[in-house]
Amino acid sequence: MKLRCNFVLILLQTNSILTKAYGQKYDYIGCFQWVRSPLFEIHDDVEDCAANCKFTNPFNNMIGLKNGRECHCVSGVSSAVASWRCNMFCKNFSCGGIEFYSVYKIQPRQEHDIYYCHLHPEKSENAIYSRNFDNLDSLEMCAHFCLEMNMTFFRKTIFHNKCDCFQEVNYGLFSRSADESFRVKLCSKNEAEICEYYFESLRDLPTIFSTRLFYEFQRGVSTFSHCKTINYEIQERCPEGCSEGWNGDSCRERDCTRNNGDCGDEMKCIESTVNGNKYVECVCPLGTVRNKWYLCEVFRKNVVQHNEYIGKPRDDPSENLTKASYNGFLGQRPYTRCIWIAVALQSLYSVGYLRVYGRLCHNNYVCRQQDGFVARLSENTLVENELNVESLKTCGYGPEKAKQAGNPMTIICEDFALRSRYVILHPSAGKFSYEGFFLSLLEVYEVSCGVLNGRCEQRCTESKDGDAHVVSCSSWTDEQAVTNSVYGCYLKVSGDLHFEKAGLSYMQCRDACTLISKSLTVMQAGFKCYCSSNLSIAGNIPVEDCKKGHYRSNLIFDDCDMQDDFCNKVIGTLNLITTTSKATKHEIYDTNSSETLKTSKATKHDIYDTNSTETLETIVIIKPSDEPTNIITLQTQLHDSYNIYLVITSGVTTIAFLFMLALLVRELKFKRVISKRTSKTSGRSSTISSDGEVRSSRNSLSVNSSEAI
Template structure:
């Protein structure tokens, strides 16, 4: 096991000032957690008008989150499936954020008093990250440290917070635990013990916190990290502030990695920074972006070939009750048929099955799941006690070595076309009926094109009929190879792709590709920049998908200008050029002229009349506070005017001065002015390679001839 230690010295008092909110002093700014699609351990719900009403409603309940969806108030112990806060666009009566159509605005209403203890052992497990906070640090602060480090477990021992991902030893389940409240805050728990043994906890299922503010300092090139007032050497890339604990979306994508984008959001008139997944996906408890799917096995009818009696924590009902940490489990007690099953109650095309193992109170309790087998069937005799292994279709197998409780073991079905109602779990042939067969949780998810492309070689098509998902494979009918001068939104992009960076703006991506001498830029999901000189593309889709930054979208371009925070196409100059003036006359000696600025270039080879001065103004990449869309140093770019026929700014001004001079001259003679209404159009031949001087001379010559 890798023992890469990273020591972080913490002053958790500062952490608590940011994260801990007491009921008596509820502060909506620090209480806000985020926008989520799934609730865990929902205690109760009621109808309210404001966030404060929901806080009052959940007072006294053993939860520490409130989740609002419109007027619906939920008291919950945990949340999952995070989306950008902007998606929670419903408002309470006082205009506070109160969820969305299928989303919940989540706030922390009080410190946690129920922690997710899993086992005890008088031995340290810290593998990759160890933090040494002072005595004032709490269990909840330690959980936030380890969750931020993307670790599954934590322990608080001898004033030390340790984080670890896996464990492979025999452990014991705690009971009759003892706990100490914090001396400086009677609402906070500082330690939990069982017979003086150290308790280990899971981080994934209950804890959540604001992701824009770190639990510890991120000083530049400082392996030994600590909480301090300032970093003299500066902040690591993606962090800002005197203590380098706030994410900086303008640098290194706010240290959000390559799969999420750093954005700024405004909620309840306060600014927050978030690491968000591309549109159409959610951030799960393992900090991964995935398509939101319902567990179709949750709370459906479970069965087993035998029952284990005498222990209230062992029962078949725990097979799919939504509790994954491995203490309450399903277990069989026979050696003949040895199966567990869930009746999905209707037919599904099963794509993924996730298994959480039991807590390893002995080595056999999880080793019995080595290479476990998931089987599928349209029908199944739940009373059978015979060997059914050869009678069922195989979905797939688990890993060679099963892992301890707390993390899932995922099986992707080998055939996405199997229509099934029953999911059956059995041991491998090598382990069958010999070792302990215990399972904490079984989850089942439908097929999707997002998993292994639906097991299609080319194009995957997802269909939904009567709420049943199924996929069908087809071929791409618009495949092509592009090398330069291209603009479009496509679902499939392959070729010699060079990944530049996540979090770049469109113009930054373009410039990065130019610096690499690559003719094409690809912006995936609106924030991941790739560069190439040759691409194989297919699946032309609506430009709306690229503008919305849909997770499957790929905007391909060689150049663009910014308009409404999006990279708009710059078409060929030879297809879009007209320079015209429009002169309005009246019956009096007063005349006027008008100039129209149009920010759209149309494909046209037709000659336009001399009626409107057309200037293509490049739109700037704006710094948007609420969504923090693409940012760039565009000052030099915005000074330029893209003028039809590639006329430079200076030459164009000379042309304009000449035309206006002519207008003033003609106003002196009313007879000549009246004749201007019959002026024939003056067109510019844009097909040739004329210089700006040639164009100006041509305009003057035609005006002179008309006089």
């Protein structure tokens, strides 16, 4: 029985070409490192690829082109990267890269990823976000709105005409997507689009759809107006102006020059030109990708073999189960109650983490068997009973209260050195019962230094053992304390770090640190600004890695020679680290002092004492930061001081006025010098042209360049 899994695709560009964008023959979605596509054919033309996919699978409405000639009919995408990574061309269109796919929408979607329907409407979920459906063009736009709000589920309520978004499923009785056929109602505005999609016999009940696995959009333009007073609708104008990071008449276009384009603290806002059109993107640092939950992570493939599952009934031999699905209905045979469920991996791997999708439960009693489940690892064998399974190596434990289907439960393995061929899940102690253990989907991913620093206390290094990724731990050999002028690129930085803001230019970051009297500036991954007066650093790496904006890189500086939007070393700045403290302002200017300025050893901090220091060496993103990161820019401060001088000069003597005027001229000269050194935008601009050139302020290297540090 085949589950209908489809995807929504909408091209979103700047308002100035929004009408044209919706009328384009092939709408560009983005550049991705992973697509769901069983096979590919050789086509060096976007139009030929689209025609082939429409013929072979009319329900697919996305295509992915890779390596300039591979045509993939796509049913889902993940692992988004910056568009400049797709730097190969076919007949003047972007056609992917060596490891990347240029993804296009080729037609309106014909089906939706229908999930379930509550048979008792009173059990329906409360919407977290809701908007009037009349302001949306189609059901696709409802999916996009909820995906933009980072919600897992969406629905259209027929009688209230609302688009609702929510995150979790309530317990209840459900009609499943495999139970019966669907009905479709086309939109009155555009009969090529779908406005209703529902179970044939249950139109009066709200149908629930899932957003994560099969929908993706080009995110440069929002589905609603980001006015200062927000209501999640589209407005022609915002009387009070736009929220920070947005512009345009309706405040729907991202603005990389303000608040990092509202991309948050983990991604950088950039502008790219693809196929002659301008796009704005929120991109993760080099070496990481944007996943389906709008978080950055190191790319790893799911290494489960053939998506096949093995179950062990209590009194019978183990048997193969049905192929699993995220939707909570598959992953076990009907009436087969297993004491454990296992998957075989493609080879022998060091397992880093698991993503486990639970079943869709009618009530808490049915789901409780999954509470606190245990994940085990086996190198070369499976076991036949619950006593033996508990003797296997432990990967980790599920949450005390298991999640309903649709949202994964993530388990990070306790030992990254263990090699495994099988992953086995079973109930926690005391829950081996005849009620059985159920599972919907299990994804297994290899280790990396991007997850908990590879479980290393100090330095983590990645390497390959055949096809498998492995990590190794070692001690820092060049750890030093810094309090004075220095320039360099490092893996490990810790100390009294003060986070300023993401998306600042190098000079804006330095000036922000100067305003709070911090002598050292740290730019992590090329866009996250930190300030400090003393640091503990280690792991010196080439400055080129900082220039590329690698996720593990930290550029330390106190001044810049700006070239190509990068902070190069100023002549005279130290490369070798000393422990000489800078003299205080009093010591420098106190000419009556008879004491000679002395050097003093900086205190060496315990860099692993997380209670006293903050470390930047590892990026592990659990959830986006909820803390606001407001900062007053240098330009605003200078403008305010300019106004102060104008106010205080009224009603003073001529001599006092001339004195203040001289101060004002000096201030304006200072502002002019600063503005020359400050980047005009905090976002990176890259252009992909048909001759294959890639011009980027943060990375001018080929896509073939190694990202490993």
